[in-house]
Ligand SMILES: Nc1nc2c(ncn2[C@@H]2O[C@H](COP(=O)(O)OP(=O)(O)O)[C@@H](O)[C@H]2O)c(=O)[nH]1
């Protein structure tokens with residue numbers, strides 16, 4: 396591989412993008428292929444970026460809007476990652492984003508140092524929250540419509556699905572297809588109503604939070620568990636709730652993509668007690684952002700110890716902008 400291959404992995408919130416990227420990166424690294432990842436969100440303090448770092452994959456993040464609205468930052472991230480000399484860079488657009496073929500893939504194709512892999516969009520067969528709102532359903536359908544490849548995820552839970560980040564099922568075959576250079580990238584440009592797209596994004600309340608906990612010796616799992624439990628007990632309709640607690644002794648990540656689900660846990664459940672913990676929490680729900688903030692503040696208040704450098708950002712995503720010109724975005 397001479398040029399760096401850029402592999403964009405899209406799909407709705409919680410579809411399994413980060414999990415697939417980390418599993419695929421691990422597989423490539425085992426084959427001696429250097430990888431890196433670019434994460435993306437409407438705000439900062441990303442759980443996904445921290446998790447990628449915990450997996451020892453070089454990571455950059457684009458925050459404050461989707462790749463299309465932050466195209467310059469995406470280009471900068473690609474440039475920054477060159478210090479690691481990656482052969483494959485995975486990039487994950489925020490899960491409420493679409494129209495990526497026109498606004499991101501096509502303009503990137505003019506960068507001669509990059510080979511752009513076909514755009515994969517993931518679908519979780521068990522996802523239902525998008526069907527509770529017609530505009531969200533529209534956005535979901537548009538995400539799938541612009542895919543060069545669609546892959547269904549969580550095959551360990553849904554036998555009809557194609558990929559599992561848990562078992563590794565289908566990942567080698569998927570990598571072979573996206574890295575082969577035989578499928579065209581950005582082949583499906585959308586005809587999309589940006590007013591509806593903006594309405595869909597604004598259905599969601601968004602909260603990103605970061606803080607440091609000073610406490611008596613406590614395992615990271617005992618910090619993370621009660622916070623997620625408190626959020627689940629509030630019964631707000633969750634699209635994706637995830638948090639990562641890191642300490643010198645290890646990390647714990649816990650997440651749900653629906654209210655009915657038992658939390659998915661990864662990291663070191665047996666990590667020893669520590670007195671300093673770094674929390675990142677990202678919550679997306681069909682709820683008013685003010686309510687999200689209240690719930691999270693209550694959750695943090697029930698944690699024994701003192702929170703320092705607390706930063707909570709809660710909002711509804713701003714309308715997406717279509718910046719494409721004949722020479723690319725902006
Ligand atoms: N059982 C199972 N869970 C998965 C799989 N892939 C992802 N998940 C879980 O689904 C949730 C969302 O995954 P994530 O990769 O964060 O989704 P993203 O929002 O699309 O990046 C997390 O709780 C993951 O642990 C999988 O293959 N099998």
Ligand SMILES: [Mg+2]
Pocket residue numbers: 412413414443487
């Ligand atoms: Mg993710």
